[in-house]
Amino acid sequence: MEEKNTSENDINISTSEKNAEIIEPNSSNPKETIIQNLETENMEVHHHPDLHHKPKKWKEYILEFLMIFLAVTMGFIAENIREHITEQxxxxxxxxxxxxxxxxDTLSLHSLIDFSQKKLSAADSILSIVHTPRTIWNAKSFYTYITPMVTSIPFKSTDGTYSQMKTSGTLRYFKQSLVNIINAYAVQLKKTEYRDEVEDKGTWLLGNLLFDFINLEVITDMRLNKPVTHNMFIRINDEASTDKFINLIALNKGFRNRSFQEYKxxxxxxxxxxxxxxxEFNLD
Structure with a gap:
């Protein structure tokens, strides 16, 4: 009986010790146990990944390069197309x-060509008059023909667009063949303007001479198509004055003829x- 009781007591003690071993961690500090469990889980979850990748095959590198090259090329082409459309x-x-x-400009040139013909005809007529005896000169005819001779109308080109294009570099929008024609027009314009400047100086020389010889108020009336109410005197009386007058008329005729050719x-x-x-641009 005592041995049996002793065995039962030993079993009970062993069971109590095991239970104590199982319960002891939880009964000491539950919070620490939870933290330890979480740390263990974190250590299991946040393991270091394997960063060693398998090397790519050379075909994959070539494919990636071709895709990048194609994307860049297509972008470049698209940008060029947009720029071309904008430039057009x-x-x-x-x-x-x-x-x-x-x-x-053509309207102005046609007008100046008509005026040139009138002025050249007037020069011939005035020369015909002064080559006759002074006593038979007709004052009204003289003033009618001298009026265009002392009139200077230079050609003024409407060059705003061309000047803007030349300054901004937008002439590159045009084909070279068209640019050549534009440049040729501009080069000729310089010649035309130069001839006008020369003739203008000749006109001033003639005008200075006529200050002493004729009544400029009559010239003003005729230019404005007003009735002439002033005295039409002509004071070219000596041979020297006549010769000088003839020379200046001939000089200005030559100047106007050169301008006339440049206008054409x-x-x-x-x-x-x-x-x-x-x-080129399908314009009207």
Whole structure:
């Protein structure tokens, strides 16, 4: 009986010790136990990944390069297309503006060509008068023909668009063949303007001489198409004055004839430029 009781007591003690071993961690500090469990889980979850990748095959590198190259190339092409469309649009706007300017120039040139013919005819008529005896000079005819001889009308080109294009570099929007025509027109313009400047100086020389010989109020009336109410005197009485007058008329006739030729050449270039602009940009 005692042995049996002793065995049962030993079993009970062993069981109590085991239970104590199981319960002891939880009963000491539950919070620490929870923290330890979380740390263990974190250590299991946040393990270091394997950063060693397998090397790519050379075909994959080539494919990636081709894709990048294709993307860059397509972007470059798209940008060029957009830029080309914008330039074409701007080119047509500039072409229309230039066309309007040249059309205005042609109107001025036609007017100056008509005036040149009138002035050249007047020079011939006035020379015919002064080569006759002084006593038969007709004062009204003399003043009628001398009026255009002391009139200077230089050609003024409407060059706003061309000047803007030359300064901004937008002439590059046009084909070289068209730019060549534009430049030829501009070169001829310098010649035309130069001839006008020369003639203008000759006109002033003639005008200075006539201050002492005729009544400029009559000239003013005739220019304005007003009735002449002033005395039409002519005081070219001696041979020296007559010869000097003849020389200045002949000189100005030559100047006007040169300007007349330049106007016709300028008009030819203008017509060529107008035709080219209309054809290139489908303008009216």
């Amino acid at each position: 649009k701007n080119a047509k706007i500039l072409a229309q503006s230039l066309l309007d300017d040249i059309k205005q 050449v300028q008009l030819k270039f203008a017509d060529q430029l107008i035709e080219s602009l209309k054809k």
